Amino acid sequence: MNTQDQSTINSIDLQFDRKHLWHPYTSMANSLPAYGVVAAEGVELQLQDGSKLVDGTSSWWACVHGYSHPKIVAAMQQQTAQLSHVMFGGITHRPAVELARLLVELTSPKLTKVFLADSGSIAVEVAMKMALQYWQGKANTDKQKILTIKNGYHGDTFAAMSVCDPEGGMHTMFGELVTKQLFAPAPQSRFDGEFDPEELNEIASIFEDNHQQIAALLVEPIMQGAGGMRFYHSDYLAALRKLCDKYNVLLILDEIATGFGRTGKLFAYEHSHIEADILCLGKALTGGYISLAATMCSDEVAQGVSDSPAGVFMHGPTFMGNPLACAAAIASIELIKENQWQAQVSAIEAQLKTELADAIDYEHVHDVRVLGAVGVLEMSSTLNTAELQQEFVNLGVWIRPFSNLIYIMPPYCVTTEQLSKLTHAMKTVAKRTSPKASANAFISHG
DSSP: OHHHHHHHHTTHHHHHHHOOOOTTOOSSSSSSOOOOOEEEBBBBEEESSSSSEEESSSHHOOOOOOSSSHHHHHHHOOOHHOSSOOOOTTTTOOOHHHHHHHHHHOOTTTEEEEEEESSHHHHEEEEEEEHHHHHTTTOOOTOOEEEEEETOOOOOHHHHHSSOOOSSHHHHHHHGGGGOOOEEEEOOTTTOOOOOOGHHHHHHHHHHHHTTTEEEEEEEEEEEEHHHHHBBHHHHHHHHHHHHHHOOOOOEOOOOOTTTTTTSSSSSGGOOOTTEEEEOOOGGGGSSSSEEEEEEEEEHHHHHHSSSSSOOOOOOOOOHHHHHHHHHHHHHHHHHHHTTTTHHHHHHHHHHHHHHGGGGSSTTEEEEEETEEEEEEEESSSOEEEEEEEHHHHHTOOOOTTOOOOOOOOOOOHHHHHHHHHHHHHHHHHHHHOOOOOOOOOOOOO
């Protein structure tokens, strides 16, 4: 193929894109600029002008092994040639069976049942439906509410929206269509600080007063992602497990952003030495190569659902258990096992702590925090996403700020030089940034 042919293939009509394509959380009347990507390899994105950007977001936290990894690509190519999709109703296949086997082995002993769905938001919807049907199977129809904590984010579909932060989420935009749930204050004790048991008082009171109506408590363990990249104390999560046990409430853990090593543990709940009744997985499940999610539950939950009046679990996506996605997930999990992810994440954490520490002295930086392969500069005011996005591209990196946060969650295979390029860019932009209001504060979960 000659250079001209390659140039034609790589050409992206950005004017057409801006006029006709709706990107996440953008206005069609005044959309944010979109940068044309034609290829990606390792930790770098190649733009259509030939320039390369070090990716600090792992494609919204999912691409933990980097791009074009030969093992994942080969697994998907082989699976496409053999069986790219088949309905999961009444049919099964090896990729789904093997993926379920791996997930049962990797997660806690209590989690034995696997429901494979399309995306993170749907995994949360499935978890909430499981909880409600479980209590129907227990002949308890009063338990219809979900309790959660503020500053949470669990997805953009309607049930998932209902358990996102009631002020920073989308509740006010969709009014009565969003189910009213129960909210407790967000945890305040930092992951790296002392735990204050007094902060449990209000949520304990909510349990005491409402446990007869609460079907489940749903939280992101240890790290609240799009709700502010907040890292809370492991003792708080352990206390939530005890409250659920005391008041006969199911515990749903949303590990879509935190699962598969991001916080320094394979799953974030391991920091607290607890188990979930229902667990949601997504994003890095396939290494970020194709959309897939899993909702896992205990034998007890599965039996309750099966004993409900419907007699079956009432959910079944068209692309449930997609063989191509399952093949990618198997390859990704095998890489997690092979790549010494603990050492990778530990090294990233140490470098982030060292290189971001002095940013706390910058005028507009309110806080600096690091956990696992996550580095955050919290600014004093909301940022202008479009302006800062361009600054980062000019610096040769892909970092996408949101709200008042400049953060990175790079692939685990990032080199020390690439990571330094990311942290240097973060500090450069933070140091000269005069924060401005921006309406583009949301970030996708699923």
